[in-house]
Amino acid sequence: MSNKSNIWIIGDIQGCCSPLAELLAQPEIAGNPDAQFWFAGDLVNRGPNSLGTLRLIMSLGERAIAVLGNHDLHLLAVAAGIKKPGKSDTLNGILEAPDSAGLIDWLRRRPMAHYAHHHLLVHAGVLPKWSVNKTLALAAEVESALRGPDWKSLLQKMYGNEPVRWKDAYNGSKRLRVIINALTRMRMCNSRGHMEFAQKGPPGHGGELMPWFDVPNRAIRDDTIVFGHWSTLGLLLRPDVICLDTGCIWGGKLTALRLSDHKVVQVGCAQYQNPTEH
Numbered sequence: 001m002s003n004k005s006n007i008w009i010i011g012d013i014q015g016c017c018s019p020l021a022e023l024l025a026q027p028e029i030a031g032n033p034d035a036q037f038w039f040a041g042d043l044v045n046r047g048p049n050s051l052g053t054l055r056l057i058m059s060l061g062e063r064a065i066a067v068l069g070n071h072d073l074h075l076l077a078v079a080a081g082i083k084k085p086g087k088s089d090t091l092n093g094i095l096e097a098p099d100s101a102g103l104i105d106w107l108r109r110r111p112m113a114h115y116a117h118h119h120l121l122v123h124a125g126v127l128p129k130w131s132v133n134k135t136l137a138l139a140a141e142v143e144s145a146l147r148g149p150d151w152k153s154l155l156q157k158m159y160g161n162e163p164v165r166w167k168d169a170y171n172g173s174k175r176l177r178v179i180i181n182a183l184t185r186m187r188m189c190n191s192r193g194h195m196e197f198a199q200k201g202p203p204g205h206g207g208e209l210m211p212w213f214d215v216p217n218r219a220i221r222d223d224t225i226v227f228g229h230w231s232t233l234g235l236l237l238r239p240d241v242i243c244l245d246t247g248c249i250w251g252g253k254l255t256a257l258r259l260s261d262h263k264v265v266q267v268g269c270a271q272y273q274n275p276t277e278h
């Protein structure tokens, strides 16, 4: 297992390649040739250079572990011909690259969750009743489907908000959809841990709803869950949960956090998308 003082966890990049290069060049990070990187997903889309971002992360080889986010799954769905590109998508550079098939193949082999040194990394969240081991086992079910020959059929079936809760008895596409929605899309839940997808603003505006990590009696107590996805929540540093989506494409910052001491390094980003248009 790698030394935890070498690990930097990086928030949502969404194709903002220049800020990523700038972040990796910061003295605390670039000064350590043994640095390893965990990426919280949403590597691509909406920002100006999704292709460059993917290539940069791929060039890090085994030094990089990137979990998949909803925008990464969206890219896979567009590449598979299942979804049409959205109006603010910036995926053409990847789709039209001569080695597009190789890039897509690399992406669909990324994990859905990663755990080491008492830190669990996912893109969006972990359902309150899931332990670390259960989360990793469920993530592995999706990973296996995405890596297998029927990966396109998984992507075809993943869309939709239902079911909003977990049941061990679920099987097939229902089961995989709940896992994908929790790990890559969830923000708010009700007090019973049922997911709600309409609220995208900061906590406190959802009536009876609460952030998934504040649902009472969460199973994971002794480990820190690190996630991104929620730019209107922004940087959150608690012993039990850390959010690293600091709204890079919306003109915010790109954030790196050192796993060993939770030191934060940030770079500013130019505004590439206007939140009021989404």
Ligand SMILES: Nc1ncnc2c1ncn2[C@@H]1O[C@H](COP(=O)(O)OP(=O)(O)OP(=O)(O)OP(=O)(O)OC[C@H]2O[C@@H](n3cnc4c(N)ncnc43)[C@H](O)[C@@H]2O)[C@@H](O)[C@H]1O
Pocket (backbone or CB within 6 Å): 042, 069, 070, 071, 073, 074, 083, 086, 158, 159, 160, 161, 180, 181, 184, 185, 200, 201, 229, 230, 231, 232, 245, 247, 250, 274, 275, 276, 277, 278
């Ligand atoms: N199972 C599945 N089912 C359905 N879709 C799936 C799926 N799996 C993958 N997908 C894919 O997911 C993709 C994205 O879906 P969207 O629904 O478009 O994504 P989003 O919630 O807007 O999330 P995003 O990841 O961009 O989050 P952010 O906090 O930055 O932004 C959130 C919001 O915050 C707002 N915001 C950000 N900064 C703000 C600011 N400073 N002020 C005000 N609002 C702000 C923005 O307007 C934005 O709308 C789709 O393309 C879809 O294909």
